[in-house]
Amino acid sequence: MRTLKFLHETTQDETTQNGGGPHVSPKQRLEYWCLRLLVGVMGVLPRPLARAVGAALGWVVYGLLGRLRRVGQRILAMAFPEKSEEERSKILRGVYRSLGWQLAEFCRMSRYSLENAGKLIRYEGLENYLAARAKGKGVFVLTGHLGAWELSSFYHSLAGYPMSMVIRRLDNPLVDSFVNGIRSLHGNRVIHKDDFARGLLTAMQQGETVGILMDTNMTPPQGVFVPFFGVPACTASGLARVALRSEAAVLPGFLVWESSEKRYVLHFGPELELVRSGDAAENIVANTALFTATIESYVRRYPDQWLWVHRRWKTRPEGEGGIY
Numbered sequence: 528m529r530t531l532k533f534l535h536e537t538t539q540d541e542t543t544q545n546g547g548g549p550h551v552s553p554k555q556r557l558e559y560w561c562l563r564l565l566v567g568v569m570g571v572l573p574r575p576l577a578r579a580v581g582a583a584l585g586w587v588v589y590g591l592l593g594r595l596r597r598v599g600q601r602i603l604a605m606a607f608p609e610k611s612e613e614e615r616s617k618i619l620r621g622v623y624r625s626l627g628w629q630l631a632e633f634c635r636m637s638r639y640s641l642e643n644a645g646k647l648i649r650y651e652g653l654e655n656y657l658a659a660r661a662k663g664k665g666v667f668v669l670t671g672h673l674g675a676w677e678l679s680s681f682y683h684s685l686a687g688y689p690m691s692m693v694i695r696r697l698d699n700p701l702v703d704s705f706v707n708g709i710r711s712l713h714g715n716r717v718i719h720k721d722d723f724a725r726g727l728l729t730a731m732q733q734g735e736t737v738g739i740l741m742d743t744n745m746t747p748p749q750g751v752f753v754p755f756f757g758v759p760a761c762t763a764s765g766l767a768r769v770a771l772r773s774e775a776a777v778l779p780g781f782l783v784w785e786s787s788e789k790r791y792v793l794h795f796g797p798e799l800e801l802v803r804s805g806d807a808a809e810n811i812v813a814n815t816a817l818f819t820a821t822i823e824s825y826v827r828r829y830p831d832q833w834l835w836v837h838r839r840w841k842t843r844p845e846g847e848g849g850i851y
Contacts, residue, residue: 551701559701569634574647577631585627589620598851599835605850606756607830621831625784629675636678636709641685648682648782652795656688656736659776659798665731667770668780669799671742671822672834679782679793680715680738689714690736693723723765731773738780739766742822742834744841752844753816755823761842767814770801777801779821783829796821 569577589596599622603615610618659666668690670676680692692710694717697703707717718726718737730737741763744750750761770777779796799821802813826833840850 551699555699555701558699559705562702562705566634569631570638574631574635577635578628581627581629581631582624583627584630585623585625586620588626589623595836598838601851602835602840603830605758605840606835618831619835622833622835625674625832626834628784629677632675632678633709636681637712639681639685644682644685646790648678648791648793649788650686650793650795652797653793655778655797656780656795659778660688660734660736662776663734665734665773665775666736667766667775667777668736668738668795669741669766669777669818669821670738670780671740671826672837673742673781673822673825673829674783674832675791676740676782677710678791679780681710681713682782682791682793683780684713684715688736689716690738691716691718691726691730692738693718693720693727693740695720724769727765727769728773731769731775741766741818742826742839743837744839746842750842751812751815753812753819755819755839758840758850759844760819760840762815762819764811764815766818767801767811771803771807771810771814777818779825781825781829783825783832794825 569580572580596619599619600615603610603618604612607615607618656666656668670679680690683690692715694707696719697706711717718730727737743763745761745763747761749763749765751764752759753762754760755762766777769775776798778798780794782791782793784790785792799817802810802817804810804813838851843849
């Protein structure tokens with residue numbers, strides 16, 4: 528359970544002690560070594576076996592964590608009222624299987640080369656990314672917690688297209704350093720959320736690519752309310768602000784499991800046309816809504832690969848009651 532949490536949850540910034548390095552508690556050291564053990568063991572297993580073990584761990588978590596399961600069921604009923612309860616339960620079980628598969632892939636990432644990973648992953652729409660990059664004003668890859676998001680930027684760097692990733696620090700500094708080390712093996716760079724604005728503007732000025740996970744709950748004033756599955760969701764507005772200011776290209780990018788092919792496909796959609804009216808505040812909301820609608824369109828195509836157990840609609844408009 529804790530290992531799955533390491534791979535898809537983020538928490539507050541690490542604490543420091545006496546102005547020195549990060550404070551590490553005995554519990555954090557234990558978590559770190561448990562993660563190292565898991566990565567080491569699953570990393571040497573044959574890939575089919577590693578993925579089977581990951582899926583089995585996902586099933587265990589699905590069975591044990593009733594609170595998260597109920598959150599997922601509640602939100603799926605809101606997002607897909609037309610589906611039966613059995614259909615929604617099947618989607619939710621698929622989410623845990625997808626997370627287990629991603630855990631297995633993460634444990635094996637340090638062993639991947641372009642040659643062997645190329646047998647497991649293919650591009651679709653790479654020309655969209657290359658055209659956006661050729662403009663020379665930087666590229667924002669709009670993405671979310673769909674499919675194998677950890678593997679997407681890693682594979683892109685293996686193919687010769689390293690990028691920066693906006694990520695919040697994990698609360699365990701040992702785990703944070705270890706995970707980021709794997710993410711960055713082939714030239715990727717981590718931009719922590721506490722250096723968000725400056726890091727993004729610098730990257731765009733240098734014509735770089737930055738991936739932004741934009742499907743998590745936010746709070747005002749950093750977040751604005753836009754529709755997501757027909758319900759207002761407080762959404763980070765920073766990407767819209769920086770994209771409008773820098774004139775960087777924004778296009779969706781998601782690595783999802785295609786069951787018909789039995790492999791992952793890294794999809795790059797066409798560049799999004801930003802709304803540029805005379806009202807800056809309206810532009811920010813309109814483009815944040817555009818980005819969110821784009822993410823929703825991919826989630827609807829692959830509903831059993833999105834993180835329905837995340838409390839995406841936790842922040843509510845003033846005067847509105849809670850959803851959870």
